[in-house]
Amino acid sequence: MSRAELRIESLAAGGDGVAHLPDGRVVFVPFTAPGDLVRVRLVDTRARFARGRVEELLEAGPARALPACPAFGSCGGCTWQHVDYAAQLEAKRRILCDAIRRIGGLDEPQVGPVMPSPSEYAYRGRTRVRVEGGRVGYLRRRSHALCAVSRCPVLVPELDQRLRELAAHPPQREGEWELASGSGEVRATPLGAPGAARIRLEVGDRRIGVSSGVFAQSNALMLDALASRVGEAAGCGELAVELYAGAGLLTVGLAERFDRVVAVEGDLTAVGDLRANLAEAGLDGVEVLAESVERALGGLAGCSPDLLLLDPPRSGLARGSADALAAVGA
Numbered sequence: 001m002s003r004a005e006l007r008i009e010s011l012a013a014g015g016d017g018v019a020h021l022p023d024g025r026v027v028f029v030p031f032t033a034p035g036d037l038v039r040v041r042l043v044d045t046r047a048r049f050a051r052g053r054v055e056e057l058l059e060a061g062p063a064r065a066l067p068a069c070p071a072f073g074s075c076g077g078c079t080w081q082h083v084d085y086a087a088q089l090e091a092k093r094r095i096l097c098d099a100i101r102r103i104g105g106l107d108e109p110q111v112g113p114v115m116p117s118p119s120e121y122a123y124r125g126r127t128r129v130r131v132e133g134g135r136v137g138y139l140r141r142r143s144h145a146l147c148a149v150s151r152c153p154v155l156v157p158e159l160d161q162r163l164r165e166l167a168a169h170p171p172q173r174e175g176e177w178e179l180a181s182g183s184g185e186v187r188a189t190p191l192g193a194p195g196a197a198r199i200r201l202e203v204g205d206r207r208i209g210v211s212s213g214v215f216a217q218s219n220a221l222m223l224d225a226l227a228s229r230v231g232e233a234a235g236c237g238e239l240a241v242e243l244y245a246g247a248g249l250l251t252v253g254l255a256e257r258f259d260r261v262v263a264v265e266g267d268l269t270a271v272g273d274l275r276a277n278l279a280e281a282g283l284d285g286v287e288v289l290a291e292s293v294e295r296a297l298g299g300l301a302g303c304s305p306d307l308l309l310l311d312p313p314r315s316g317l318a319r320g321s322a323d324a325l326a327a328v329g330a
């Protein structure tokens, strides 16, 4: 069978639409939305699943939306602009529940609705673009080739404007550039450029300084909501242990709620930001461990904190560290 007519049922973690072949095998189809009826060419068929490519959209489902970006589909940056925002949020909730069930082995995960961004577009406060051959852009989907862009509608307006200027006058220095915005300022620098000013993120009435190359949450409109929600869920107590603390977006709130906080961060530039942010906020109850989580966990065994908070990178907790994590005794 090389072609099939399929009704898309849901969205998978990687972004593809999911349907089933008559023989029960799962089919992953990029750029489809729940409810779509599509004719697909099966480009990769395996014993337990297949991948398809849309040849024709026979019937648009109720979750289909019009992408705002002309580069959508060829640019590797976004995968869901063709999906209605409410359906995106529900898909994220379901994907998380599935992961907790499948990987965590919990039968009935209690996951509430995903908190929506105040804006579906114009929300990203940071991005990385490539400067190459006098052009500026992102990588093409599943490719190392450049997809030149001069606008990016997911960026906050001031960053979108900076991208437009950069594309109009591409810099001599090629490679990866980081664009970041903070309280009233925009920074566009080659990634990790020494001496680049810290961007100051507004988080409620606090400011969190973040250096070039250091992680910052991408949705600039949700920083306060995220930090507040984590703070509320964390409660109060004597000791909190925070792993993967970054520049301290969550650490500062924890330091106000717990007598003592141990914060672990492996990136030394981020550690510098974290220490500076704590000092500026006048918070001295935080012990910063500038080392990898894998290494720090050994020394934290049995410390029985009231709270153990993890915000790891996409790769998650390092393989083999689960036992050491449990031994912390939270």
Ligand SMILES: C[S@@+](CC[C@H](N)C(=O)[O-])C[C@H]1O[C@@H](n2cnc3c(N)ncnc32)[C@H](O)[C@@H]1O
Pocket: 215, 216, 217, 244, 245, 246, 247, 248, 249, 250, 264, 265, 266, 267, 270, 291, 292, 293, 294, 311, 312, 313, 314, 318
């Ligand atoms: C997703 S970010 C979270 C940062 C912070 N919670 C925030 O919201 O800004 C993950 C952080 O973990 C750090 N990191 C990644 N792998 C690490 C490891 N193995 N040990 C320690 N820190 C690590 C990264 O440098 C990054 O700052």
